[in-house]
Amino acid sequence: MSIVEVQELRKQYDPPKGVLAVDGVSFDIAQGEIFSLLGPNGAGKSTTISMLSCLLHPSGGDALVDGHSVVTDSQAVKEAIGVVPQDIALYPDMSARENLVFWGKMYGLAGGELQTRVDEVLELITLVDRQKDRLEKFSGGMKRRVNIGVALLHKPRVLYLDEPTVGIDPQSRRSILDGILALRDQGMTILYTTHYMAEAQELSDRIGIVDHGAMIAVGTNDELVKIVGEEAHVDLRVDHYLDGMVERWAQVLGVTKAMIDEDHAVLLVQDANEVLPRLFEAAAAAGSRITEVNVTEPNLEMVFLHLTGRALRE
Secondary structure: OEEEEEEEEEEEOOOOOOOEEEEEEEEEEEOOOEEEEEOOOOOOHHHHHHHHOOOOOOOEEEEEEOOEEOOOOHHHHHHHEEEEOOOOOOOOOOEHHHHHHHHHHHOOOOHHHHHHHHHHHHHHOOOHHHOOOEHHHOOHHHHHHHHHHHHHOOOOOEEEEEOOOOOOOHHHHHHHHHHHHHHHHOOOEEEEEEOOHHHHHHHOOEEEEEEOOEEEEEEOHHHHHHHHOOOEEEEEEEOOOHHHHHHHHOOOOOEEEEEEEOOEEEEEEOOHHHHHHHHHHHHHHOOOOEEEEEEEOOOHHHHHHHHHOOOOOO
16 A cells, blocks of 8 residues: 555646756555655755645645645645754754654654653664764764654654765764665655665665656666666776777677766677677777776666666766
């Protein structure tokens, strides 16, 4: 059963000629699953979250969250969701506990119920030992965990997390990802946005790939990878003549796509074992030399490359 149903959601700034940030996006999220929106910066992920949070009014379409329309019943939607924005929305001169108490009161909690819920959230975000420390002493990752805790105070039906691991160290990222998986295991429904392919692969029950405001593919990781079949992803560096080599490699038997990504070539090939010798032969015939080769089995990066013709930059 779907707890979130997004129906042709659209957002254009300054119509009719302004930027079309979200272009008819549709997807659904089942109760208790993690659904990730994966795409590069500027793909429309945050704008979609803002509309689903009732912070932006859609230019078209609608979405139902826990049965309530973001267009006509925004207050009920806001009561059903918890939102973790990209930017830290906390008071640095207050302690972790004081921040949680403050925001709990904003949600309408009070008295013993508020204190109990703050205790529970501090356990969830594993900051009980640091609860009396001021936020200004916290690392970026710890602040992110408090930010997540604020969104959990009122026990939302659905949790939105918009790029929650941007700009933090690997250890803090690991802690946040583990916490998100634990929330899912407790039955929380999560909408997660990221431009990190590895995060989407690890966390998600299903993934929606977005680019230029449009949803270009939806499915499980395995379903999405099947889009490119058994093709392998080959990165190549040469000593010179890169542009010319990509043109030549595009004609090699077994190469399905060839492009330049900054200072190296990116190829999709049907069988790396068969195609690699042909690539070396083509380079030698052109007077060029391959200096580095990396072969990757099918993954979401390749799906994005296959669908858009360019790499998903992290």
